[in-house]
Amino acid sequence: MKGGTRNGNGNGGSAGMSVTWDDLVGTALLGTERRRPAGVVGDAEEAAGGLLDAAAGGAVRRRAGVRAAVAGERPAAAPEDRRPRLPEAARRRLEMLLTDRAGRGSTPNLAELLPQWLAAARREGYAAPAAALPALLDAARSRTDLRADALTLAGPRGLWLAALNPDWRFALRAGQGAAPASDGGAEEDARLWEEGLFAERVALLTRIRLADPARGLALLGSSWRAERAEDRLLFVDALRTGLSAADEEFLEQALADRSRNVRATAAELLSALPESALAGRMAARARSCVSLGAEGVIVEAPYECDAAMERDGVARKPPSGRGERAWWLGQLVEAAPLASWPGRFGGRTPQEIVALPVLDDWQPDLHAAWCRAAVRQRDAAWARALLGPPPRPSAPVAAIGDPAKLLSILPAAERAAWVAEFVATHGLADAFQMLGVCAVPWAAPLGRAVVDALDIARDAGSYPWSFSGVMGLAERCLDPAAAEQIAVLTPAGDDPRDGAPGARAYWSEAFQRLAGTLRLRAVMLAELRPGTADAG
Structure with a gap:
């Protein structure tokens, strides 16, 4: 390329004064052998240099003509995190784990070790290095199994950073461990409840329920009638945190909600309260279907699902391939307090009840419902009875319900x-x-x-x-x-x-x-x- 064409006084420079930016772009796309801007002369090599000079001059003029934008409001300073910093070796290890490298052959898969590392770091109470926060938030966004521990490690600075990037807004609505703590007390909580995004409100409700379930319930009750159905569903589900008899009155009212999903969730939560009125109603229905005869357990499943059963959370229509009566029976037994059965069976223990023969092929349905009830009510005695000892070597590996x-x-x-x-x-x-x-x-x-x-x-x-x-x-x-x-x-x-x-x-x-x-x-x-x- 000739030296003269790269000089500000050469052909390229003079051409740039009279050629539009679109002309320069068109020439660059087509090539100087097929098209040249006005004023660019010489052989192909010289013309290419002239084009570059013209583009450089045009770029300067374009930038010089741009008006400065109004400066945005400077974000507040990141909050201080007083937790201890990671040891240097652990900091380097975190950087390696966040590269998400999959193992090959006999090489360990570092990505699969990240959840365990995060859980251990959380137990030790460390704070994440500031430089690792973006990668940590990216990892938490792509893997929900990491979120609770990753956001805890990220701490208040992680939440501050997440508020500045829409891709990380999930951190603001992640609930326990991730809900932004408000320093304004009840007034600030009330403002966020009234004005915040839905996800922020769910996180706020979860956080308050962890510390003060009654205050969380009162906050929810203050706006319940104005909430959308899909929002009410997640709000009522948040009452699992800190669930107690104090929530019964509110949940009973939710049984009349216009949303079927809200009604079903409220009924599920009430059935997890053994002393609730709904649990009592379901126990009475279940006991009327199951009794002890001379030869074993007699089951008389419901012949209909009435309006009162539906109000208490019983779904009328069974899934494909399931009989109506078995479907209704299972829901009644699942929702009945397990503590109500020993009295029905003459004071027998859970092990003795489970060992009783069940007549007319109803055992799979009855035991499966008891399994679901044991899981819902977290009843170790019934779980132990339903599991029994591990099957013998000659016995088939089959169990009613979900052994895990x-x-x-x-x-x-x-x-x-x-x-x-x-x-x-x-x-x-x-x-x-x-x-x-x-x-x-x-x-x-x-x-x-x-x-x-x-x-x-x-x-x-x-x-x-x-x-x-x-x-x-x-x-x-x-x-x-x-x-x-x-x-x-x-x-x-x-x-x-x-x-x-x-x-x-x-x-x-x-x-x-x-x-x-x-x-x-x-x-x-x-x-x-x-x-x-x-x-x-």
Whole structure:
């Protein structure tokens, strides 16, 4: 390119004075060999230089002609976060985990360790580094399983930052742990309740219910009749927080709401209050359907769903494939207080009641409804009775209701022991959901049972990806101390004669990854130990 064309006095510069910006853009798109602005001369190389000069001059003139916008209001300063800062090693670890790198082969999946790291950091009471807040909020936006712990770690500065970016507004309505704390007391809460966005109002109600359920109920009652149906549904659902007999009068009134979903939610909450009038009505209906005869439990399901039953939350129309009478019976029994049944069965315990034969093939429906009632009412005695001991080796793996939900009611140690015995007896094929409700890290007997079952599956010659879900749980839930037990299983060895080709090599890689992940978890959690935080 000739030097003269790049001079402000050359062809390009003079052309820029008389050529419009659209002409320059058109020439750039077509090329100087096919089109040239006025005043740009010379061969193709010189013309290209002239075009660049003209564009540079035109850009300066365009920018010089732009009027300055009115400055917006400067945001308030970020609030101070007095919590201890992360130790340096933990800070670096957080940066690595937030890159969301998926593991390959025997490399640990850092993204899957992030929830556990956040939970541990929350327990230790650390504050997130300011530089990590954008990535932390992005992670919480894309993964709802991270939100509670991520927003707690982000703290007041995270909420301040979220208010400045519409993509992070979810943090302002995330409820517990994320609702913006107001410093103005009751007056500020009342203003936010009247003027705030719906999501902010739900978060406010949840926060107030955590501290003062009666005040939260009064706040909701002050505007209840003016709320939209879809809003009333979420507001009444927020009463789960701090639910007590003091909410009964309000919920009874909500049974007459014009929204079916609001009525159903109110009825569900009332049935969780064993002393409520609705629970009493449902108990009377359920007892009229279930009685004890000489040969076992007699069930006479309802023949109709009347208006009073519908008002109390019984849905008239059953789902496809379900009989009406069984559908109505299940709803009545599910909503009846479990404490009402021993009296109906001559003072028998839950275990004795569950052991009674049920006539005319009604046992599946009756026991399934009792299972749902035990989960709703968090009744460990009934959950224990309905679960029974783990099935024997020769017995089919089948249970009425959802065993994982029933297990979730039991104390952690009892839960782990039950699942450990189940895995030792039946293997891992039906254990995934049960393992998912066990406390982390898994108790030593449960961890040994899972590792032994994986070893048995390897020796059987199957591929490890048949157990990928359990392997993923093991990476997150096994006690890191089990790493050496896993390391013993990493040698590949020869495939069994009747096994899948190459399965042992794949298992070796899977066990290497599991052992590596457990060791990484041990280091990761050690970095968060109390007393190692930088002075702040």
